[in-house]
Amino acid sequence: ELTKENFETTITDNETVMIDFWAPWCGPCKGFAPVFESVSEKHPNVVFAKVNTDEEQELAGYFNIRSIPTLMAFREKVIVFQQAGALPAQALQQVVDKTLALDMKEVHEAVAKQQAEKQA
Numbered sequence: 001e002l003t004k005e006n007f008e009t010t011i012t013d014n015e016t017v018m019i020d021f022w023a024p025w026c027g028p029c030k031g032f033a034p035v036f037e038s039v040s041e042k043h044p045n046v047v048f049a050k051v052n053t054d055e056e057q058e059l060a061g062y063f064n065i066r067s068i069p070t071l072m073a074f075r076e077k078v079i080v081f082q083q084a085g086a087l088p089a090q091a092l093q094q095v096v097d098k099t100l101a102l103d104m105k106e107v108h109e110a111v112a113k114q115q116a117e118k119q120a
Contacts, residue, residue, distance in 0.1 A: 002049045004058050010049060011074050016099060017047045021063070021070040023054045029069045032086035039092045046096060073099045078107055 002010055002019065011017055020036050022029035040048035053060040053068055063072065066084070073081035073095060080099055087095070 002051045002059070003056055007051075007059060010047060011077055014047045015076060016045070017049060017074040018096065018099070019072045019074070020048070020050045021053050021060060021065045021068050021072065022050055023052060023068055025054075026068050028086045032069045035087065035089045035092055039089060039096060042093075043096055043100075046100070071095065075099055075102055076104050076108070078104075078111055080107060 018036075018040070020029075020032065022033070036048060036050075040046070051059055053065060063070075063082075068084070069086050070082065070084045071087060071092070072079060080102055081095055083095075
């Protein structure tokens with residue numbers, strides 16, 4: 001479980017983090033939980049974490065979570081994927097594979113370019 005207290009450390013201390021934003025009352029979230037769990041077991045090198053949006057409204061607000069479940073992937077502290085809706089296992093596996101295959105040098109260069117354009 002991620003909270004505002006441990007979120008930053010988790011993202012900073014781990015190269016790849018997959019986050020499931022969910023709530024206890026959400027039916028699709030309950031259906032996605034075992035899929036998230038089963039894919040996590042295949043990737044011990046990736047942190048799979050969950051944010052309860054009822055308890056962590058500040059985090060959900062910060063990331064502009066409008067519907068749940070929402071899956072978010074961080075790689076080297078950069079959000080590289082975000083999508084609302086429960087994914088089937090095969091689709092979640094593809095997201096993990098693509099996240100791990102990213103050329104992070106290119107990603108960091110693109111982020112730097114975007115930030116430079118915002119400041120211009």
